[in-house]
Amino acid sequence: MTLPPLTRWKNSISKRLCWKAHLSDAVSNIQSSFKEISTLEAMLAVPLQYRGKGYYNTLDLKQNFREILGLVQVLEQYPLKRICEIGTNKGGTLFIWCQLAAINAKIISIDLPGGAFGGGYTKRSIPFFESFCKDSQELTCLRLNSHDSATRDRLENVLEGDLLDFLFIDGDHSYEGVKSDFTIYSKLVRPGGIIGFHDIIERPEHPSIEVHRFWEELKKHYRHHEFIDSSGQSRKIGIGIVYVN
DSSP states (O other): OOOOHHHHHHHHHHHHHSHHHHHHHHHHHHHHHGGGOOSHHHHHHHHHHOOOSGGGSOOOOOSOHHHHHHHHHHHTTSOOOEEEEEOOTTSHHHHHHHHHSOTTOEEEEEOOTTOTTSOOOOGGGHHHHHTTOOTTOEEEEEOSOTTSHHHHHHHHHHHTTOOEEEEEEOSOOSHHHHHHHHHHHGGGEEEEEEEEEEOOSOOTTOTTOOHHHHHHHHGGGSOEEEEOOOSSSSOOOOEEEEEOO
């Protein structure tokens, strides 16, 4: 439902004037949730159930629960010391990666301001995202176009010669966009590392989402796994992973 113009204006003013108070509350809420996390299901419940105010009103986890659970059950078996996510939006999956990663991990978010597929968090979101980190984890937020070579250079500088254990591609959902992200960043994933893709199921109602086209081509060349909810209880979206040769 579209809010009346006056309500939208008031909400916008509140976000800008009260963001520090909203941030403080958001950080407190997130960090207090850590002690409630005893299972993978409980961990996934945090971004699903979180509610805040202003810039921090939601983590907007746009995932099918069974599909993302299947993925994290695989990822928890690996020592994840270097993680990169392309397409962060409100931070739902970024929270998950921080919880799965090693206590001294480097986690990198690449997200295009004003991106066509839901990206574009503001600088004010970064301290909130940093509160997702545990112990000595280091989060780097690159508000840049993943298709630019300069962005890859920035990522390489952050990695300091290391390679990624896990790369999650959830940014530009066009065929050329997802192909470009894979081509550019797969070279920065270690042998045996994992590359994940979201939205691998064809969505006729959203023709601009073309991840399935690239996924069908790619999986012929890699050991892979698909997480697709067959329960019929929720909308299938599909997550696919390939293991780097």
